[in-house]
Amino acid sequence: AQSVAQPEDQVNVAEGNPLTVKCTYSVSGNPYLFWYVQYPNRGLQFLLKYITGDNLVKGSYGFEAEFNKSQTSFHLKKPSALVSDSALYFCAVSSDYGQNFVFGPGTRLSVLP
């Protein structure tokens, strides 16, 4: 069965510092990995995805994520955090078996001025 873990409920980072939001997964077949962001009282917004190819994926708003097959991880990163990045972040996985998404529990990111 597919599963996604986001080991940190909350991540705090100072504005201007690099940020990392962690995600590990378990899936049958080749993984398709996604990151979404949710601002208060809004739906989830797609940030980026890994299907195949370069392990470093770049997405919206300056975010990037690195796929690491041996560690089954897909951590979200940004070189310099903004206060406006404060939100709830979800990692999700599906696979080339065409299985539905499984979402992680979410990580709340707080960027402090």
Next chain:
Amino acid sequence: DAGITQSPRHKVTETGTPVTLRCHQTENHRYMYWYRQDPGHGLRLIHYSYGVKDTDKGEVSDGYSVSRSKTEDFLLTLESATSSQTSVYFCAISEWGGETQYFGPGTRLLVL
């Protein structure tokens, strides 16, 4: 929100009454999904559809039914609402199962 609307956006109802939530898309995507989001539980899949009249259950389908008579519309019905169904409901669409899902703005449902 990728051409996805949900109606109503907010609803207050009483226990035991039927409730129908509507998701409408203008993207002509084949797959449509209903999720609920609750504190401490993240997003949980209720039902999904892989084509007109083709639907299947998700992990929390008890107490919910769905219908899809047109590509663009996916309805979620609570036959007899209970307080445990108080939640925020999100619709999502994708071109095929496993590909990027795009989410609607959500419906906040309160069952008294």
